[in-house]
Amino acid sequence: MTISKDSNRRADQQLDSSESGRHPTTHPVSLESHPVCRREYIFPTMQLEELAARVDEWIKAGVQDAVIFARPGMGKSLGIRYVSQHLSQQFPDIGCVTIHAGSFPRSARGTNRSFLEKHILEPIERAGQRFAVLWVDDSERLDPATVDILRRVQEETKARKIQLLTLYVGHQRLRVLKQTRVSFASDLPTIVPAVQAEEFELRGLRSPTEIERCLETYDNAWFPIGSDWCYTRFFLPQAYLNGFRLATHARDLWQAFVEEGRESFPDTLTEVPMLYFARTVEQALIDGANRDHVNFTIDRELWKSAVQQSGWREEQLFQLATREMYGADALC
Numbered sequence: 199m200t201i202s203k204d205s206n207r208r209a210d211q212q213l214d215s216s217e218s219g220r221h222p223t224t225h226p227v228s229l230e231s232h233p234v235c236r237r238e239y240i241f242p243t244m245q246l247e248e249l250a251a252r253v254d255e256w257i258k259a260g261v262q263d264a265v266i267f268a269r270p271g272m273g274k275s276l277g278i279r280y281v282s283q284h285l286s287q288q289f290p291d292i293g294c295v296t297i298h299a300g301s302f303p304r305s306a307r308g309t310n311r312s313f314l315e316k317h318i319l320e321p322i323e324r325a326g327q328r329f330a331v332l333w334v335d336d337s338e339r340l341d342p343a344t345v346d347i348l349r350r351v352q353e354e355t356k357a358r359k360i361q362l363l364t365l366y367v368g369h370q371r372l373r374v375l376k377q378t379r380v381s382f383a384s385d386l387p388t389i390v391p392a393v394q395a396e397e398f399e400l401r402g403l404r405s406p407t408e409i410e411r412c413l414e415t416y417d418n419a420w421f422p423i424g425s426d427w428c429y430t431r432f433f434l435p436q437a438y439l440n441g442f443r444l445a446t447h448a449r450d451l452w453q454a455f456v457e458e459g460r461e462s463f464p465d466t467l468t469e470v471p472m473l474y475f476a477r478t479v480e481q482a483l484i485d486g487a488n489r490d491h492v493n494f495t496i497d498r499e500l501w502k503s504a505v506q507q508s509g510w511r512e513e514q515l516f517q518l519a520t521r522e523m524y525g526a527d528a529l530c
Contacts (some may be wrong), residue, residue, distance in 0.1 A: 223435035226425055229487060232432055233421060234480050240280050241415040243472065244408055245400055249277055250284040252398050256363060257289065257329070261396050262352065263364050265337075267372040268400035271471030271513060274367050277400055278333050285331060293327040299339040299368075314344075314351050322360060329361045337368035366395070402469040410448035412475065416483075417443045433483040437494040444479070447496055451478070454501040458511055474510035481507045 233239035249266070256264055268274050282294040297317050322330045334340070334348070348364065355362040366372060403409055416429040431438035452468075455478075459468045482496050482504040496504075505511075 222439060225432065225435070226422060226427055229433075232429075234429060234433070234483055237476075237480070239419075240276060240283070241412065241419065242280065243273070243403075243412055245472075246273070246277055246280045249398055249400065250281045252396075253281050253285070253331070253363075253365070254288065256396055257285075257292070257331070260361070261363060263366070264396040264398065265372050266365055266367045266398045266400060267370045269370055269402075269471070271473035272400045272402050273472035274400060275335065276472060278335060278367060282331070282333070289329070291327060291329060293322050293325050293330040294333065295321055295330060296333040296335060299334060299336040299344070302344050314347055318351055319354065319358075322355070323358070328359060330355070330363070332362055332364045333367060334364060335367050337366035337372055339368075340366075370399070402471045403475055404467070404469050406449045406452040409452045409470075409475070410445050413444040413448055413451070413479070416479065417445050429483070433487040434490045434494060436490050436492050437486075440492045442495060444496075447501070450496070450498045451501045451505075454478075454498060454505045455510070457502070458505050459514065471510070471513070474505075474508045474513065477508035478504045478510070 229235060253264075266274065266277065278296055282296070285292050285294055295318055297314070302313060318330075318332060340348075352362050352364060403412065419429050420427060421429060421432060428438075430442070430444050434442055455470050456468045478501070482500060485500070485504065486494065486496060
């Protein structure tokens with residue numbers, strides 16, 4: 199489920215449950231069916247909106263290749279889904295195809311070629327589209343033969359009068375262009391596009407303002423669609439009816455991340471990956487649902503607990519151990 203600006207309503211709108219005769223704190227559907235519990239929702243962040251705008255520019259400029267890179271957990275897969283749905287709304291005639299580098303056959307070159315033709319050329323031609331965006335996820339796992347086949351596929355689409363924008367998505371080491379092999383922390387080589395390409399870096403949340411922008415989404419997205427149940431109200435109906443809004447607690451949540459981050463990286467500026475931000479908010483809402491009352495609020499202690507349960511600290515410790523073992527550039 200994608201949360202878009204078009205679905206937003208005024209957070210202080212008059213709530214009306216009279217149609218069904220339901221009590222204003224009685225859920226319209228089960229808690230377990232909510233996208234937050236199922237982790238099946240996409241919300242626009244400032245970074246994702248910026249990425250969508252950049253892809254729009256690349257399409258209009260006729261760019262053929264671009265690299266989108268980020269550290270783990272920053273929202274690469276989320277970005278693919280969000281931008282693909284954005285493109286389907288803004289450019290209905292443009293098709294989007296997503297393939298994962300790790301899913302390519304490892305046998306003969308011909309097998310790879312058949313696989314790519316089946317998953318790229320055939321879907322585009324069936325849809326009768328003259329422009330397509332190809333997302334290559336986990337691009338750091340590409341090998342030279344597959345990179346060459348991707349180039350040939352691009353040439354074939356051009357010969358068939360189809361314009362193709364290939365977006366290589368992966369780890370930050372994809373930023374190294376004009377090379378075919380880049381050594382990393384292990385002895386295994388990393389393959390990157392051997393051409394000049396546009397690039398975009400996905401980063402995490404770096405300020406209370408960005409945190410607030412994301413929290414506003416939970417206050418202004420609705421489930422079931424068309425109802426007056428925003429995400430915040432769904433989990434905290436009594437508190438919500440008494441004026442509680444997640445967005446007003448952005449600074450408390452930011453401070454919880456800052457304090458947790460200092461323990462692992464005391465000299466590093468706080469940058470919260472989207473994965474752990476979402477897990478934190480989900481945990482806070484689910485825990486809060488069991489404590490909801492008229493005067494309920496999510497204070498700093500509850501935010502701190504949710505941050506700890508998100509797994510962010512463990513991820514930071516892993517990064518710290520990797521840096522100590524392989525050097526400062528290992529996770530760049």
